[in-house]
Amino acid sequence: MHYELPIGAFIAALLVLVPLPWHWRARNVPTLSIIAWLFLSNIMLGVNSIIWADNIRIVARVWCDVATKFQVGATMALPACCLCLCIHLERIASVRQVRTTVEQKHRRMLFDLSMCWGLPIISMALHYVVQGHRFDIVEDFGCRPATYVSVAAICLVWVPQLIVVVLTLVFAGAALYHFFRRRLTFARHLQDSNSALTTSRYFRLMAMAIVQMVWATFITVINMWLTCRDGLRPWISWADVHSNFGRIAAFPRVFIPAEQWAWTYFIFWTLPLTAVMFFSFFAFGQDAVKEYRACFGAVRRIVHLPEKANPVQSFNSFAPRFPKAGRQSTAASDHAPATETDTVYSKAAADDFALTPRSTFSFGTSPPYDAHGAHDYDAHSMHKAASLSDAPPALKHDVNDMA
Structure with missing residues (x-):
């Protein structure tokens, strides 16, 4: 049994919860959505690696129906959340809007919710068009979404993700351009705009979005290449693609080539690594240090540790x-x-x-x-x-x- 798979997934799920308190107080919908998607995705990976450790039994079918659709939505959710974040950062840096009213905040929140959750749900629905059968089960890794590899799959599954990634990088570049034009008055503009952002928080969010999008582009291209490298199948009709739709394909370890197994192992770790990168951008800032001190103070009060006296x-x-x-x-x-x-x-x-x-x-x-x-x-x-x-x-x- 590969014990490192569930342990790594669960540790990554816990790490993304560390920045949750201050993002919750800031009511930052994109970053809160990233935390939710990464947490649930890593929890599902860990559960799958436990249930199907050293076996390919066809169990927990309803769980697999939910988990595979969630995996499809998660591949779109991270680019969509970073896109919303970069749109907001570009609006702040461009000084097109000095102050934000309550109504504008509500409209922005609705837009962020529709992008961070509505767009992934749409991608889940579109995946059904190219879903050839119910799902696949891979030994040690659990259930995976099934895709009928064709031109339609490329257009409906991978191309939308790449479009969102490109838009995110465009808005990130525009935000950096506006910042360098107004770098001397940027801090004052953040104060005048009545925003909870500081210069350091702004750059942490910008750096996180850019790094995550470069990483997402790499993963999307690798996943598309691994899926399509054996050739595309012809799209004949809806009935032909969805014939015998209830079939569940199982792949034991002994029948998987070594190269394919290595790539499958790498794809598994992409989500935990994404969670670790997100954690690293927010775990050592001033907000994080304040939360650590508050937690330490609460623990000290619970265990009745004496406070350090002033020696002077x-x-x-x-x-x-x-x-x-x-x-x-x-x-x-x-x-x-x-x-x-x-x-x-x-x-x-x-x-x-x-x-x-x-x-x-x-x-x-x-x-x-x-x-x-x-x-x-x-x-x-x-x-x-x-x-x-x-x-x-x-x-x-x-x-x-x-x-």
Whole structure:
């Protein structure tokens, strides 16, 4: 059994969920749709590799009907989602629309939903035209969609995908062109457009769309070549193509040539690799770091881990500098003897913040002064001040306006 197949598929499915929270808060329909399509596709790949590990039993027929159609839709979904994303990025960079109203946001959301989900559903329906039988089962890989290899299959299955890919690259190029023309005012325009995008997020989305489209072009061309390299079959009629439609073809490992098996193995890993590429573009940004910190803080609270203390200073090292209003000084001069009532500050002054430095790591208390500028030193404060090498100098008599 190839244990790496289900393990890799399930890990890829979990990785695409990592950027989900901040894309959900941004209500970014294209990226949320990419996450949904990649997650479900990898889950189906993992389940297939478990059910049909080392066997070609014809089981779970309804599951295969759903899974094979979903595979057809997924090949169109990723280019369609990236196309919507690049259209939005090009609109922002072109400065054709400074601010977006609520109605415009709703229209854009409907357009994104129709492209990201409606277009793949249409491709599923068109696949039925060239579906020669129900589905195929390949040992270790599970059920695969069946296609009657003909000119009609090329026009209905692969050419639309390539058209969407080309349109995506065109809009991505236009967005980059507009950016380099207005690169000096681009950040200000993002602020004026009331958009949640920043310059770094903009380039991450743009880079992700371009890389995914180059990768999708490569996969589509390879898949079309592998399917059509043995020649095309003639399209005679609808009845001829769909005759014996309920047939299920099974392909054991021993009957598959080594080269064909290697390509099948490679095609399986294209979806997990696509999920890993998507994850790599959003897993190390500022949004991701904030989410990681929030998750760590939640886990720390659950397991009751103590918070890291500040080694430099704390609020306990602060002492009051000025007395509370209403306290009267009893000293007549700087060297007047202290009375018993003036040996310490009143407790009511304990919530004043100290501003005079007492050492390199804490703040001390400056002696209060009366309205005439005379300081009210007590014996305890004088003793502590004399013991410090960096004690503050005595205030002059003409500084009664510093308070």
